[in-house]
Amino acid sequence: MPKHYPSFLASAATIACLTLSSLTHAGVTEEFPYGTLPEERPNIELSSAMERVYSHYPARHPTQNELFSTFKYTPLEGFDYNNFDGTISRRDSSKVIKVDGKYYVYYTKRETEVPPAAAHGPNRGTEGATDTVPSRDWDLAEIWYATSDDGFTWEEQGVAQPRLPKPHAGWRSVSTPDILVWEGKYYLYYQAYTDIPGQRGGDYCPVSASVSDSPAGPFVPANKVVLENGPEGSWDQYVIHDPYPIVFKGKIYLYYKGEIGGDPKHRAQGLAIADHPFGPFKKHPLNPVLNSGHEVATFPFKGGIAAIMSRHGHEHNTIQWSPDGANFEVAAITSILPIAPGPYIPDAFTDTDYGRGLTWGLCHFRNQGWPDHNHSFLARFDCDLSLDVNDPEMKDTDI
Numbered sequence: 001m002p003k004h005y006p007s008f009l010a011s012a013a014t015i016a017c018l019t020l021s022s023l024t025h026a027g028v029t030e031e032f033p034y035g036t037l038p039e040e041r042p043n044i045e046l047s048s049a050m051e052r053v054y055s056h057y058p059a060r061h062p063t064q065n066e067l068f069s070t071f072k073y074t075p076l077e078g079f080d081y082n083n084f085d086g087t088i089s090r091r092d093s094s095k096v097i098k099v100d101g102k103y104y105v106y107y108t109k110r111e112t113e114v115p116p117a118a119a120h121g122p123n124r125g126t127e128g129a130t131d132t133v134p135s136r137d138w139d140l141a142e143i144w145y146a147t148s149d150d151g152f153t154w155e156e157q158g159v160a161q162p163r164l165p166k167p168h169a170g171w172r173s174v175s176t177p178d179i180l181v182w183e184g185k186y187y188l189y190y191q192a193y194t195d196i197p198g199q200r201g202g203d204y205c206p207v208s209a210s211v212s213d214s215p216a217g218p219f220v221p222a223n224k225v226v227l228e229n230g231p232e233g234s235w236d237q238y239v240i241h242d243p244y245p246i247v248f249k250g251k252i253y254l255y256y257k258g259e260i261g262g263d264p265k266h267r268a269q270g271l272a273i274a275d276h277p278f279g280p281f282k283k284h285p286l287n288p289v290l291n292s293g294h295e296v297a298t299f300p301f302k303g304g305i306a307a308i309m310s311r312h313g314h315e316h317n318t319i320q321w322s323p324d325g326a327n328f329e330v331a332a333i334t335s336i337l338p339i340a341p342g343p344y345i346p347d348a349f350t351d352t353d354y355g356r357g358l359t360w361g362l363c364h365f366r367n368q369g370w371p372d373h374n375h376s377f378l379a380r381f382d383c384d385l386s387l388d389v390n391d392p393e394m395k396d397t398d399i
């Protein structure tokens with residue numbers, strides 16, 4: 001099996017050097033390592049663009065620091081890429097974990113009729129959806145898992161979390177999983193739909209979770225909601241998506257996406273913290289802690305937390321860093337970021353105080369040829385967001 005695949009996408013951004021000195025936030029006064037600047041704004045008249053260099057941007061060298069990377073994409077072996085009739089979809093992969101030398105990944109799998117055109121049209125309603133016809137690519141879905149020895153060739157193993165029986169959340173669809181390893185057990189988090197996605201001001205679904213002694217399951221559902229939508233009028237009233245746990249400072253830091261006012265144009269990320277995987281989770285008082293992003297991957301980096309900000313919002317296409325997991329600043333600006341990244345992060349759950357970063361993971365691409373071909377497929381991304389690519393744990397990469 002060839003180890004090196006031709007890449008079909010690669011990119012570089014071309015943003016000039018930017019500036020700022022140390023940052024002070026509510027409760028946090030720490031040096032932001034990507035922004036220290038000896039120079040000050042020159043005392044001359046500047047154009048708007050040059051004014052912004054001194055006033056808006058924290059990252060000093062957004063294309064020349066260790067949190068800058070381009071991304072390369074590779075098709076996976078083992079999944080059927082010839083399935084182009086839209087009836088099978090695989091998307092929104094979890095983080096990749098490695099257990100006893102084998103990689104595991106969990107993802108949304110749908111095998112149904114094709115979602116109708118309305119599913120991704122401008123109105124994004126539920127028109128045409130029935131008990132067997134999905135309203136979205138992630139409706140009427142289950143969570144499946146696959147394993148791999150090298151991260152390129154994957155073997156689909158079967159269902160990890162089927163839909164739950166009524167009246168539990170998740171009876172309509174379970175999707176968009178992520179994984180947590182905590183005290184020797186494996187916890188799956190997922191969007192648990194209580195209704196057809198698209199109703200009630202957006203994709204309303206609380207977050208639920210299941211536990212297993214083995215990465216291969218069986219996963220036993222907690223049969224309770226672990227993260228609720230916010231109260232009326234709150235920023236995360238309508239949408240709580242993309243649950244994404246990591247371990248930081250001895251606790252479970254669960255990042256998730258909300259849509260401010262239920263408006264998909266204003267996507268942002270919240271943080272909820274717990275001592276136990278099934279909660280109670282306490283939402284951070286500064287939420288939302290990231291002002292952009294559709295699917296965001298956070299990871300321990302040095303003494304803080306970094307975030308890959310994929311798609312949507314003022315600060316999309318950036319990689320950010322925070323000393324505390326809550327006060328992020330832009331460290332790097334790049335392009336063609338992975339959609340819904342599920343990275344392999346060797347120290348995601350080790351409670352490290354010096355995160356080493358990541359070099360690869362899985363993501364998805366969407367075939368948007370609706371009405372007939374509305375489905376997604378998984379792929380691999382490689383990047384260099386690691387402090388040491390010679391680290392044996394980081395080495396499974398051809399970057």
Ligand code: AAL
Pocket residue numbers: 092138175176191203241242257294295340
């Ligand atoms: C994804 C995720 C969530 C959304 C939808 C399915 O990429 O952001 O899971 O609900 O799109």
